[in-house]
Amino acid sequence: MKEKNTLNLTPTPLLLSTGKELGKMLIKDEWGFSRLMDLWKKGGRDEKLIVIFALRELLKKDYESSKSFVINVVDDIPDWEVCDQLAVRVVASLAVKNRDDMFFLMHNWVKSENKWARRLAAATLTAYIRKRKEDSGICLQLLDEMMGEEDKDVKKAIGWALREITKKDPEAVFKITKKDPEAVFKFLQKWAKQDKNARSIIRDGMKKLPKERQDEIKSLW
Known part of the structure; x- marks a missing residue:
């Protein structure tokens, strides 16, 4: 997720x-x-990003060690940039390899007191859904646990994830499952009525939907 940064930093590429x-x-x-762990612990922003990009290569050969590495550094994420790069470059790829395993971890992260762990879970969905758009339902189930979020940095990532889900599969917002085609509509309705933080997330997350769909949701407020 790109956010404005006016500092004189080493270019990410x-x-x-x-x-x-x-x-x-x-x-x-x-x-x-x-x-890599030594470099992560001793380094600052540049070193941590280098580690993340290196880990992206290593996970292709060693899923378990890469997963363990992520678990060990989750509570040492310093800011949004490191968080989002770790989510998009590493955690999402691990989830593609083993969805159930990684989503179990992500469900734990959304309960963390550490806001960067919570943001990591949401930001991961933005890259994961690009590769697994058929998994809109399971992604929205995870977001359901986060809709009452109050921290602005985490809310940005949740809105980002919702936008990505609706962009890749617009009808997923109204059809999580074949058994209940109104499941996501009920999801949005519940949060739009109950929580002001959720309304701001929904407003941001539905921008990729057709206007008529947006109007349906706005009518609930």
Whole structure:
């Protein structure tokens, strides 16, 4: 997720290239994950992003070690940029490899007192749904646990995830399951009526829907 940053920082594409090459070098190194953890712990913004981009290469060969690495650094995420890059580059790819495993972790993260862990769960959905648009239902079920969120940084990621879901599969907002075609409409109705924080998330998240669908939702407010 792109957010304005006026600081004089190392360009992300340069860090991406560096991390990718590092990851390729470490694939055959039995101490590869330990080396990345040392770099993560000792480094700042640039080093953490390099680690994330390297991990993106390593997870192609070693799912379990990559998952363990993520679990160990979740509580050490310093800001939105590191959080979103970890979500999009690593956690989403892990979820594609093992959906049930990673969604179990994400359901735990949304309950965390750490706002970056909660944002990590929401931001992951934005990249995951691009590869698995048929999983709109399970993604919305996770978001259902987050609609009462009060922190603005987490709310941004939830709205981002909703926009991505409706962009990839607009009708998913009204058809989570074949058994209950009104499931998502009920989901939106519940939160639109109950929670002002949820209304701001829904307003942001429905921007990719056709106007008539947006009007249906607005009529509930």
